[in-house]
Amino acid sequence: MAITGVLRPGHSQMRVLNLEESVNFYTNVIGLVETGRDASGRVYFKCHDERDHHSFIIREAERPGMDFYGFKVLDDATLDKLESDLRAYGMATERIPAGELLETGERVRFTASTGHVFELYAQKSDVGDGLGYTNPDVIIEGRKGISPLRLDHWQIHGSDLDGTRDLFVNVLGFSVVERVLCEDGKTDMGVWLSCSTKAHDIAFIRDERDDTLHHTSFLLETWDHVLRAADILSKHKAKIDIGPLRHGITRGTTVYFFDPSGNRVETFCGGYAYYPDMRPYTWTWDEIGTGVFYHTRELNERFLTMVT
Ligand SMILES: [Fe+2]
Numbered sequence: 516m517a518i519t520g521v522l523r524p525g526h527s528q529m530r531v532l533n534l535e536e537s538v539n540f541y542t543n544v545i546g547l548v549e550t551g552r553d554a555s556g557r558v559y560f561k562c563h564d565e566r567d568h569h570s571f572i573i574r575e576a577e578r579p580g581m582d583f584y585g586f587k588v589l590d591d592a593t594l595d596k597l598e599s600d601l602r603a604y605g606m607a608t609e610r611i612p613a614g615e616l617l618e619t620g621e622r623v624r625f626t627a628s629t630g631h632v633f634e635l636y637a638q639k640s641d642v643g644d645g646l647g648y649t650n651p652d653v654i655i656e657g658r659k660g661i662s663p664l665r666l667d668h669w670q671i672h673g674s675d676l677d678g679t680r681d682l683f684v685n686v687l688g689f690s691v692v693e694r695v696l697c698e699d700g701k702t703d704m705g706v707w708l709s710c711s712t713k714a715h716d717i718a719f720i721r722d723e724r725d726d727t728l729h730h731t732s733f734l735l736e737t738w739d740h741v742l743r744a745a746d747i748l749s750k751h752k753a754k755i756d757i758g759p760l761r762h763g764i765t766r767g768t769t770v771y772f773f774d775p776s777g778n779r780v781e782t783f784c785g786g787y788a789y790y791p792d793m794r795p796y797t798w799t800w801d802e803i804g805t806g807v808f809y810h811t812r813e814l815n816e817r818f819l820t821m822v823t
């Protein structure tokens with residue numbers, strides 16, 4: 516086994532302004548699969564190719580944004596180890612009891628210096644992808660809407676980028692895969708971090724607006740699926756932010772759009788395979804436009820300013 520420690524983004528809980536309008540959007544436009552509702556009114560979803568019970572939770576609230584970001588770790592021993600490592604680093608941690616989220620074991624929660632609430636967990640019920648574990652077929656029936664394969668990554672914004680980057684690298688074992696430098700040529704403006712062989716599992720951008728979300732990203736199979744996603748979004752009159760297009764950073768192809776509450780979502784594909792022996796790519800301040808939007812080589816104002 517080569518991948519240990521933190522495995523992947525496992526779930527997040529998003530605030531939405533109107534629950535049933537959002538359930539309709541995430542079910543019929545994005546094409547997530549509803550897997551449960553709990554006593555507090557939260558609705559749970561998974562992507563069609565994910566096996567764990569859920570990867571995306573919504574709850575009705577007065578303002579949009581994200582309550583917390585959860586990473587799945589290898590096993591209970593890893594959870595205990597990372598909890599003690601976080602404490603040794605000086606982080607306060609809290610154990611959330613098993614079952615507080617449906618079909619999920621104990622979670623270790625902590626708040627980063629950027630204000631974002633993160634949690635680690637090792638156990639979540641395997642509900643499968645519908646193909647079974649013996650001689651599985653290759654076609655998953657009943658896919659709707661954009662129908663992403665899985666939750667892929669988040670981009671979040673906050674002021675203490677250095678502190679949160681160091682926490683993720685030095686305690687949680689993430690690697691810096693790409694970085695964008697500030698005008699001074701030294702300070703990180705943004706970092707793209709991986710805990711796996713993906714080009715990124717999370718991205719942090721330096722921004723005075725702490726505890727903010729830029730986007731949640733779901734993975735698609737091909738560039739054709741990115742184009743089709745944009746077609747589906749337009750058909751449903753969803754608000755597209757920008758795309759389809761290609762990033763210089765990670766080389767992913769993408770379309771960005773807003774859910775009915777104003778939360779930005781991305782459906783994307785591509786990006787190269789990352790291994791921990793690879794040196795990070797660095798983007799300089801004068802080429803940041805190329806890094807973000809490879810073809811136009813210019814940033815757009817809404818992409819920079821809108822966060823939830
Ligand atoms: Fe992204």
